[in-house]
Amino acid sequence: MYVSILGAQFPVSFDVQENLNQIMDILKHSKEYDLVVFPEGCISGYDTNLSFLKEIDNSQVELALTKLKNEAIQRKIHLWVGSCIYENEKWFNAALGFTPEGKMHRYNKVNLATHERGVFSFGSELKPFSLEFKDQIVNVGVQLCRDLKYPEQWRYLAMNKVLIFLHLINAKNNSSVQSIWKSQLISRATENQRFVISVNTAAKSQECPTIVINPQGKILKEIISHDTQYFRIKIDLDSVSDWYIKQSRNDLIKIKYAKK
Helix, strand or coil: CCEEEEEEECCCCCCHHHHHHHHHHHHHHCCCEEEEEECCCCCCCCCHHHHHHHHHHHHHHHHHHHHHHHHHHHHCCEEEEEEEEECCCCCEEEEEEECEEEEEEEEEEECCCCEEECCCCCCCCCCCCEEECCCCCEEEEEHHHHHHHHHHHHHHHHCCCCCCCEEEEECECHHHHHHHHHHHHHHHHHCCCEEEEEEECCEEEEECCCCCCCCCCCCCEECCCCCCEEEEEEEEEEHHHHHHHHHHCCCCCCCCCCCC
């Protein structure tokens, strides 16, 4: 089975309307049943200096998300974006997915960065999200930025029937670590034999490229740039495998399957 991916990076700002306009311009290039992925924090903006949270107009964030939910329905696409969400007097670093059927999925970042702790609330759930592509159901797993450093989370999702990892990231301050992040993404793909779609914000010092990696570790698309850029690619899910997972030494280390 083939799935069409549209991945897009742009210079994420602290202006919600400006970010929305950038996303809307890129969505003009989407096609029916594309899986469209944007960076972490691409609605609200994001920075390691969390003082920006005080300036967020939450009503604008809500309006933008409603607009994108409607776009997903009208364009018949699966659309994933990142945003800081204020809810019940708590901040969450979240990824939100909108479907052609009008559903909304949400993943709250499980492994918060050091600077986020004490400000954001931890996500408490790892689970696959089932997306319908015409007459096929595809499970995707979503991770945010620093979640990359915890391979057990990715293995857990792979064991629970995830075929594609979506990794939304906003890391823009130290390009010297770019090769490290890239190698870890390749590891997450090959050790789980899954596709990895990682989308970063556009910046001069990207710490991680915007990239697509297949289950064999081959890089299919890569963007390293401070400019707005996007790619479209079809991936063949028949190349996903459980070969390594089934050979895991469960007598020594065991990751439990999710409760049904």
